[in-house]
Amino acid sequence: MAIKPIGQRVLLKRVDTETVSAGGIVLVDSAQEKPQEALVIALGTGGKNEDGSAFEFSVSVNDKVLISKYGGTDVKVDGDEHLIVTESDILGIIN
Amino acid sequence: MAIKPIGQRVLLKRVDTETVSAGGIVLVDSAQEKPQEALVIALGTGGKNEDGSAFEFSVSVNDKVLISKYGGTDVKVDGDEHLIVTESDILGIIN
Amino acid sequence: MAIKPIGQRVLLKRVDTETVSAGGIVLVDSAQEKPQEALVIALGTGGKNEDGSAFEFSVSVNDKVLISKYGGTDVKVDGDEHLIVTESDILGIIN
Amino acid sequence: MAIKPIGQRVLLKRVDTETVSAGGIVLVDSAQEKPQEALVIALGTGGKNEDGSAFEFSVSVNDKVLISKYGGTDVKVDGDEHLIVTESDILGIIN
Amino acid sequence: MAIKPIGQRVLLKRVDTETVSAGGIVLVDSAQEKPQEALVIALGTGGKNEDGSAFEFSVSVNDKVLISKYGGTDVKVDGDEHLIVTESDILGIIN
Amino acid sequence: MAIKPIGQRVLLKRVDTETVSAGGIVLVDSAQEKPQEALVIALGTGGKNEDGSAFEFSVSVNDKVLISKYGGTDVKVDGDEHLIVTESDILGIIN
Amino acid sequence: MAIKPIGQRVLLKRVDTETVSAGGIVLVDSAQEKPQEALVIALGTGGKNEDGSAFEFSVSVNDKVLISKYGGTDVKVDGDEHLIVTESDILGIIN
Numbered sequence: 001m002a003i004k005p006i007g008q009r010v011l012l013k014r015v016d017t018e019t020v021s022a023g024g025i026v027l028v029d030s031a032q033e034k035p036q037e038a039l040v041i042a043l044g045t046g047g048k049n050e051d052g053s054a055f056e057f058s059v060s061v062n063d064k065v066l067i068s069k070y071g072g073t074d075v076k077v078d079g080d081e082h083l084i085v086t087e088s089d090i091l092g093i094i095n
Numbered sequence: 096m097a098i099k100p101i102g103q104r105v106l107l108k109r110v111d112t113e114t115v116s117a118g119g120i121v122l123v124d125s126a127q128e129k130p131q132e133a134l135v136i137a138l139g140t141g142g143k144n145e146d147g148s149a150f151e152f153s154v155s156v157n158d159k160v161l162i163s164k165y166g167g168t169d170v171k172v173d174g175d176e177h178l179i180v181t182e183s184d185i186l187g188i189i190n
Numbered sequence: 191m192a193i194k195p196i197g198q199r200v201l202l203k204r205v206d207t208e209t210v211s212a213g214g215i216v217l218v219d220s221a222q223e224k225p226q227e228a229l230v231i232a233l234g235t236g237g238k239n240e241d242g243s244a245f246e247f248s249v250s251v252n253d254k255v256l257i258s259k260y261g262g263t264d265v266k267v268d269g270d271e272h273l274i275v276t277e278s279d280i281l282g283i284i285n
Numbered sequence: 286m287a288i289k290p291i292g293q294r295v296l297l298k299r300v301d302t303e304t305v306s307a308g309g310i311v312l313v314d315s316a317q318e319k320p321q322e323a324l325v326i327a328l329g330t331g332g333k334n335e336d337g338s339a340f341e342f343s344v345s346v347n348d349k350v351l352i353s354k355y356g357g358t359d360v361k362v363d364g365d366e367h368l369i370v371t372e373s374d375i376l377g378i379i380n
Numbered sequence: 381m382a383i384k385p386i387g388q389r390v391l392l393k394r395v396d397t398e399t400v401s402a403g404g405i406v407l408v409d410s411a412q413e414k415p416q417e418a419l420v421i422a423l424g425t426g427g428k429n430e431d432g433s434a435f436e437f438s439v440s441v442n443d444k445v446l447i448s449k450y451g452g453t454d455v456k457v458d459g460d461e462h463l464i465v466t467e468s469d470i471l472g473i474i475n
Numbered sequence: 476m477a478i479k480p481i482g483q484r485v486l487l488k489r490v491d492t493e494t495v496s497a498g499g500i501v502l503v504d505s506a507q508e509k510p511q512e513a514l515v516i517a518l519g520t521g522g523k524n525e526d527g528s529a530f531e532f533s534v535s536v537n538d539k540v541l542i543s544k545y546g547g548t549d550v551k552v553d554g555d556e557h558l559i560v561t562e563s564d565i566l567g568i569i570n
Numbered sequence: 571m572a573i574k575p576i577g578q579r580v581l582l583k584r585v586d587t588e589t590v591s592a593g594g595i596v597l598v599d600s601a602q603e604k605p606q607e608a609l610v611i612a613l614g615t616g617g618k619n620e621d622g623s624a625f626e627f628s629v630s631v632n633d634k635v636l637i638s639k640y641g642g643t644d645v646k647v648d649g650d651e652h653l654i655v656t657e658s659d660i661l662g663i664i665n
Contacts, residue, residue, distance in 0.1 A: 003161060003187040006153050011187065035645050044187075045153040051622035052146035058576050058615040066573060066645060066654075073186060075130050075161060084161075084186045091643060091654045092573040092581065092614075098256060098282040101248050106282065139282075140248040147241035168281060170225050170256060179256075179281050193351060193377040196343050201377065234377075235343040242336035263376060265320050265351060274351075274376045288446060288472040291438050296472065329472075330438040337431035358471060360415050360446060369446075369471045383541060383567040386533050391567065424567075425533040432526035453566060455510050455541060464541075464566045478636060478662040481628050486662065519662075520628040527621035548661060550605050550636060559636075559661045 001078050005044035008055055010090070012038035012072070012083045015064065035066045035091055038083060057087055064094040096173050100139035103150055105185070107133035107167070107178045110159065130161045130186055133178060152182055159189040193267055195234035195274055198245055202228035202262070202273045205254065225256045225281055228273060247277055254284040288362055290329035290369055293340055297323040297357070297368045300349065320351045320376055323368060342372055349379040383457055385424035385464055388435055392418035392452070392463045395444065415446045415471055418463060437467055444474040478552055480519035480559055483530055487513035487547070487558045490539065510541045510566055513558060532562055539569040571648050575614035578625055580660070582608040582642070582653045585634065605636045605661055608653060627657055634664040 005011050015037040040063045046055045059065055072085035100106050110132040135158045141150045154160060167180035195201050205227040230253045236245045249255055262275035290296050300322040325348045331340045344350055357370035385391050395417040420443045426435045439445055452465035480486050490512040515538045521530045534540055547560035575581050585607040610633045616625045629635055642655035 002190045004190065005187040006160075006185050007183060009186065035643060047153065048144060048146070048148075049618060049622070050145060050620055051618070052144070052148060053618075053622060058617065065576075068643060073130060073163060075186065088577060090576045091579065091645065092575040095572045095574065097285045099285065100282040101255075101280050102278060104281065142248065143239060143241070143243075145240060147239070147243060168225060168258060170281065192380045194380065195377040196350075196375045197373060199376065237343065238334060238336070238338075240335055242334070242338060263320060263353060265376065287475045289475065290472040291445075291470050292468060294471065332438065333429060333431070333433075335430055337429070337433060358415060358448060360471065382570045384570065385567040386540075386565050387563060389566065427533065428524060428526070428528075430525060432524070432528060453510060453543060455566065477665045479665065480662040481635075481660050482658060484661065522628065523619060523621070523623075525620060527619070527623060548605060548638060550661065 003042060003075065003077055003082070003084075005042060005084055007044050007047045008057075008087050009044040009084050010040055010057070010059060010087055011042040011075075011077075012065065012067065012085060013041050014038045014081065014083060036069055037094060038065055038067050039063070040065060041082065044087075059087060059090060059093060066091040066094055098137060098170065098172055098177070098179075100137060100179055102139050102142045103152075103182050104139040104179050105135055105152070105154060105182055106137040106170075106172075107160065107162065107180060108136050109133045109176065109178060131164050132189060133160055133162050134158070135160060136177065139182075154182060154185060154188060161186040161189055193232060193265065193272070193274075195232060197234050197237045198247075198277050199234040199274050200230055200247070200249060200277055200280070201232040201265075201267075202255065202257065202275060203231050203270065204228045204273060226259050227284060228255055228257050229253070230255060231272065234277075249277060249280060249283060256281040256284055288327060288360065288367070288369075290327060292329050292332045293342075293372050294329040294369050295325055295342070295344060295372055295375070296327040296360075296362075297350065297352065297370060298326050298365065299323045299368060321354050322379060323350055323352050324348075325350060326367065329372075344372060344375060344378060351376040351379055383422060383455065383462070383464075385422060387424050387427045388437075388467050389424040389464050390420055390437070390439060390467055390470070391422040391455075391457075392445065392447065392465060393421050394418045394461065394463060415448050417474060418445055418447050419443070420445060421462065424467075439467060439470060439473060446471045446474055478517060478550065478557070478559075480517060482519050482522045483532075483562050484519040484559050485515055485532070485534060485562055485565070486517040486550075486552075487540065487542065487560060488516050488555065489513045489558060510543050512569060513540055513542050514538070515540060516557065519562075534562060534565060534568060541566040541569055573612060573645065573647055573652070573654075575612060575654055577614050577617045578627075578657050579614040579654050580610055580627070580629060580657055581612040581645075581647075582635065582637065582655060583611050583650065584608045584653060606639050607664060608635055608637050609633070610635060611652065614657075629657060629660060629663060636661040636664055 003011050040059050040061050043057050049055050071089050072083045075082050098106050135154050135156050138152050144150050166184050167178045170177050193201050230249050230251050233247050239245050261279050262273045265272050325344050325346050328342050334340050356374050357368045360367050383391050420439050420441050423437050429435050451469050452463045455462050515534050515536050518532050524530050546564050547558045550557050610629050610631050613627050619625050641659050642653045645652050
């Protein structure tokens with residue numbers, strides 16, 4: 001199953017940033033409120049800008065991006081949690 | 096009876112996603128708050144973009160789409176529950 | 191007495207959807223919260239789109255339309271209850 | 286004293302709709318919440334549409350119009366109560 | 381000291397409308413909530429309309445205008461109370 | 476240290492308007508809620524109008540202007556209190 | 571790791587303004603509510619203005635800018651606190 005987002009939306013998959021504690025235990029910091037990393041899985045259909053020209057995405061599939069923790073809509077694709085956000089809600093691309 | 100939505104609206108029919116419990120009983124998860132699947136039944140009259148050009152839908156009749164659980168207006172067509180939403184409220188097309 | 195709505199408004203007359211109970215008694219479901227059917231009585235003066243072109247209505251006089259139960263302004267024309275709504279508040283045309 | 290409204294406003298004078306009771310007493314229904322009739326006394330200076338063209342009024346002086354009971358600003362002209370409303374707040378013209 | 385308003389603002393001076401009581405005492409009705417009369421003292425710098433053309437004022441210096449009682453900013457010019465309002469907040473010109 | 480405001484902002488320095496009491500004591504009326512005078516110290520980078528043309532300021536450096544008491548952002552430049560406001564928040568120029 | 575902001579955003583790094591107390595102890599005034607200084611680390615992808623032309627930034631990398639204390643999104647880049655803000659939220663450039 002694949003999802004093609006509508007308009008200027010993109011489909012993302014969160015990248016969990018793990019934390020290794022002193023004793024080697026991997027801690028997933030589910031309480032953090034900082035922006036989170038995500039991978040771009042699919043770009044939307046795009047549509048038009050206000051001036052009538054075609055909208056062009058600033059991100060590409062496979063880009064690692066920074067998103068605000070709260071925002072977008074969680075969707076399950078083949079049992080995997082994904083996230084659909086409007087591109088303008090992506091803060092930046094991580095190189 | 097058929098309904099032709101006005102403007103950029105589309106007529107949808109929800110696709111209930113069933114869950115089979117361990118004992119084989121089909122459970123319809125009416126309490127879930129995740130986006131839901133729906134089938135596109137009819138496209139609206141479209142109208143114009145802000146730049147005066149004709150609006151083009153990104154979805155087609157028979158597309159399976161992902162919608163937010165809360166949104167749109169429920170309408171009964173020939174006794175069947177349907178849903179009228181603005182196309183921009185559709186999150187994505189499911190392939 | 192006739193009313194010519196101003197701008198993109200249309201004048202409607204609600205179509206009461208009757209329910210026949212088991213014993214044959216006609217029940218008017220005044221408590222229902224579903225969209226309602228109405229008949230288009232008159233189109234407005236139209237005016238202009240934002241791009242300066244003339245606004246064209248998507249509905250025609252005598253169309254049966256679906257409207258949200260709450261919305262528009264009730265007006266009495268020759269003692270008959272009517273409703274003035276903006277065309278964009280009409281959900282769809284019923285065929 | 287005369288008033289020339291600014292922009293897309295119009296100057297109106299309410300037409301009291303009287304009710305004659307069974308015994309012939311004229312009742313003015315001051316409590317009604319239905320739209321009210323008014324007479325167009327003067328059109329505003331008009332100004333421009335968003336596309337730069339001159340705004341044209343859809344109503345004319347002496348038109349009988351339907352207005353929402355609450356809306357506009359009451360003004361006293363030569364001791365007579367009048368009402369200044371934006372033309373888009375007029376629901377329709379009564380023929 | 382003179383003030384040149386910025387943009388589509390105008391500088392006004394309220395005209396107190398006096399009331400003469402039965403015994404000849406002049407009453408200034410400070411509690412009235414009706415629109416008030418004011419004199420146009422100075423027009424603003426104007427600026428541009430949204431379509432890029434120069435904004436033209438509909439009022440002129442020395443026009444007597446009708447304004448809503450609450451609105452605009454009171455300013456003291458040479459010890460005299462004045463009022464700065466956006467021209468679109470002026471209801472009409474009194475002839 | 477100097478500050479170049481971004482966009483349509485301007486950098487101002489408040490002009491305290493002093494009051495001399497009967498006994499000659501200078502009173503600074505810190506409680507007044509009337510608009511205040513300020514001097515234009517620097518204009519912003521300007522940018523574009525909505526129609527794509529370059530924005531032109533209506534005020535110039537050294538103009539004495541009238542501003543609403545509450546509004547803008549206080550900034551300290553070389554230990555001196557200044558104020559950054561959007562030009563459209565300036566009420567008028569004092570001659 | 572580097573971050574390329576999306577659209578009209580810029581990546582900033584706060585410049586802590588230290589205070590030296592009488593006894594020479596450096597005090598970081600974490601409670602101040604005044605605008606703060608920051609260094610421009612990276613400009614966004616820009617995108618388009620409403621009129622279809624390319625957006626041009628008014629700030630450049632390495633500019634020292636003044637920002638409101640509350641605003642933007644904190645992001646950690648290589649363990650260092652940074653801030654992503656929309657350029658229009660930058661008050662001015664400090665020379």
